[in-house]
Amino acid sequence: MRPVETGVMAAKDMAFRPVAAPFWSRLSPRTLKVLLFVVCLVPLARLFVLGFSHGLGANPIEFVTRSLGTWTLSFLLITLAITPLRRFTGQGQWLRYRRMLGLFAFFYGMLHLTTYLWLDQFFDWGDILKDIYKRPFITFGMTAFLLLVPLAVTSNDRSVRALKRNWARLHKLVYPAAILAVLHYYWLVKLDVTQPVIYASVLSLLLGLRVWWWWQKRVPAAKAGNAVAPALASRGRQG
Amino acid sequence: MAADSTPRIVPTEITPESVYEKRREFLKGSLALALFASLPVQAALPAWRKTAWGRDESPNTWEEVTTYNNFYEFGTSKEDPAKNAGSLRPRPWTVSVEGECLKPRAWDIDALTKAFPLEERIYRMRCVEGWSMVIPWLGFPLAELIKQAQPTGKAKYVEFVTLKDTKQMPGQRWPVLDWPYVEGLRLDEAMHPLTLLSVGIYGKELPKQNGAPIRLVVPWKYGFKSAKSIVTIRFVEKQPTTAWNAAAANEYGFYSNVNPEVDHPRWSQARERRIGEFFKRKTEMYNGYGDQVAQLYAGMDLKKYF
Ligand code: HEM
Numbered sequence: 001m002r003p004v005e006t007g008v009m010a011a012k013d014m015a016f017r018p019v020a021a022p023f024w025s026r027l028s029p030r031t032l033k034v035l036l037f038v039v040c041l042v043p044l045a046r047l048f049v050l051g052f053s054h055g056l057g058a059n060p061i062e063f064v065t066r067s068l069g070t071w072t073l074s075f076l077l078i079t080l081a082i083t084p085l086r087r088f089t090g091q092g093q094w095l096r097y098r099r100m101l102g103l104f105a106f107f108y109g110m111l112h113l114t115t116y117l118w119l120d121q122f123f124d125w126g127d128i129l130k131d132i133y134k135r136p137f138i139t140f141g142m143t144a145f146l147l148l149v150p151l152a153v154t155s156n157d158r159s160v161r162a163l164k165r166n167w168a169r170l171h172k173l174v175y176p177a178a179i180l181a182v183l184h185y186y187w188l189v190k191l192d193v194t195q196p197v198i199y200a201s202v203l204s205l206l207l208g209l210r211v212w213w214w215w216q217k218r219v220p221a222a223k224a225g226n227a228v229a230p231a232l233a234s235r236g237r238q239g
Numbered sequence: 240m241a242a243d244s245t246p247r248i249v250p251t252e253i254t255p256e257s258v259y260e261k262r263r264e265f266l267k268g269s270l271a272l273a274l275f276a277s278l279p280v281q282a283a284l285p286a287w288r289k290t291a292w293g294r295d296e297s298p299n300t301w302e303e304v305t306t307y308n309n310f311y312e313f314g315t316s317k318e319d320p321a322k323n324a325g326s327l328r329p330r331p332w333t334v335s336v337e338g339e340c341l342k343p344r345a346w347d348i349d350a351l352t353k354a355f356p357l358e359e360r361i362y363r364m365r366c367v368e369g370w371s372m373v374i375p376w377l378g379f380p381l382a383e384l385i386k387q388a389q390p391t392g393k394a395k396y397v398e399f400v401t402l403k404d405t406k407q408m409p410g411q412r413w414p415v416l417d418w419p420y421v422e423g424l425r426l427d428e429a430m431h432p433l434t435l436l437s438v439g440i441y442g443k444e445l446p447k448q449n450g451a452p453i454r455l456v457v458p459w460k461y462g463f464k465s466a467k468s469i470v471t472i473r474f475v476e477k478q479p480t481t482a483w484n485a486a487a488a489n490e491y492g493f494y495s496n497v498n499p500e501v502d503h504p505r506w507s508q509a510r511e512r513r514i515g516e517f518f519k520r521k522t523e524m525y526n527g528y529g530d531q532v533a534q535l536y537a538g539m540d541l542k543k544y545f
Contacts, residue, residue, distance in 0.1 A: 188506075
């Protein structure tokens with residue numbers, strides 16, 4: 001009886017040793033997803049609470065626009081962090097939440113854009129077009145947002161199935177979108193670039209990892225290819 | 240336009256009740272601060288008179304004017320100055336009037352406010368970032384001080400220098416701008432009757448985050464021209480190198496007159512959001528003070544001298 005018990009313990013230990021078992025490991029993936037969904041709405045809820053409690057400061061419209069912009073970018077970065085998380089933890093379950101997080105980036109981006117169109121420009125389309133054309137920071141923001149549109153539209157199971165391999169290819173657009181979003185931020189600040197530089201660093205890390213992995217995968221292939229190189233070189237010398 | 244006939248009255252008689260209400264609201268959070276702020280402060284400013292400047296404007300609230308500030312010496316976000324300016328010590332304070340003048344003098348701040356009669360003027364203030372406020376300033380025309388100092392024929396410009404002291408101004412630990420903050424005006428701009436040296440708002444001493452104890456107010460120029468917490472006023476022959484101009488010459492010109500037709504390279508200046516208003520309003524040439532100041536720039540290419 002005793003040995004059996006220890007045996008069970010040992011098996012459990014092995015299964016959980018890499019990560020300390022957090023409370024949510026006992027929840028079902030579905031419950032977790034719902035929980036995460038609610039958490040993702042907190043930044044929006046916060047704005048409502050602040051709005052009703054006189055907490056948005058002297059320039060509430062600016063506060064809301066900026067807060068929504070910050071969260072759009074944050075959700076983009078969080079979405080981009082999923083693949084590294086999966087690789088570092090060795091747990092595929094992270095992928096379950098990736099599309100939802102990406103959609104939240106789009107959702108906040110849409111609200112952010114709406115505050116600009118409505119509260120900043122009051123739908124003066126002439127001025128808006130001029131702004132998009134003349135102001136690099138608006139040009140970058142707009143391009144970033146437009147790149148996210150096809151991704152949002154195809155963030156459903158049917159599209160994943162229909163597009164097959166092209167789905168992953170299409171969704172690589174999130175990389176230029178994130179880069180443009182950071183440039184958007186960098187270009188709009190007056191002088192103190194601390195914040196955009198922080199976001200840029202996180203993005204560089206996240207994209208850098210992908211470049212590194214890609215390189216790692218390429219190296220063995222390159223080595224195999226190298227075997228041909230000396231032959232070529234010697235042939236070259238021979239004339 | 241200035242109504243010089245208005246009789247002298249003490250501050251409490253004229254500041255609108257609503258303003259005091261707002262102020263009370265603002266200070267409610269900290270009773271100790273409220274006591275500290277109201278007692279010595281009211282005693283420090285001599286009596287002042289009301290003028291006709293901006294009587295038709297409705298000023299922003301005390302809370303808006305004192306919690307939404309650009310004062311990089313205390314941090315680069317709008318909320319930072321109100322949070323961090325506590326370390327500034329506006330007394331004792333000396334303003335050195337120097338350079339190309341016959342009567343240079345190191346003025347004690349309290350001597351200054353006694354020597355030059357204070358008046359209240361309600362001015363619009365337009366920030367280069369595209370927002371604006373209406374503020375009831377308390378101060379005296381800079382021209383009075385300049386006349387007293389008797390600038391020489393060499394004095395073509397006036398330079399204003401803000402305090403540099405990282406202990407009092409923690410934001411100066413970061414080289415966001417090349418400290419100390421320097422601003423400048425052409426002598427005729429400095430002598431213009433609209434140009435004010437301000438020591439208060441709403442009948443009270445200037446709050447620290449608004450540039451205590453003494454600051455410049457040049458209402459037809461973008462807000463950053465109005466240097467805060469001034470320690471030096473210097474008459475010079477050459478156009479001074481000003482802080483924002485040095486930081487980004489293509490974005491912030493020496494003149495920086497409010498001009499809806501000359502955009503900031505990165506954003507439009509055609510409109511502004513008056514703090515407290517929902518819709519944006521059109522920005523006016525020279526911030527609406529063109530009648531009085533346009534002749535200063537007659538014949539100048541305002542796109543070139545922006
Ligand atoms: C993926 C898309 C976008 C992202 C990630 C993004 C992100 C941001 C960020 C981080 C900020 C600065 C927030 C702060 O100062 O704390 C910001 C501000 C802003 N963004 Fe966006 N943005 C995006 C798209 C857009 C679009 C499409 C527009 C308009 C066409 C736009 C207009 C603005 C404006 C007007 C501001 C505020 C500028 C100011 O208050 O000075 N953004 N955005």
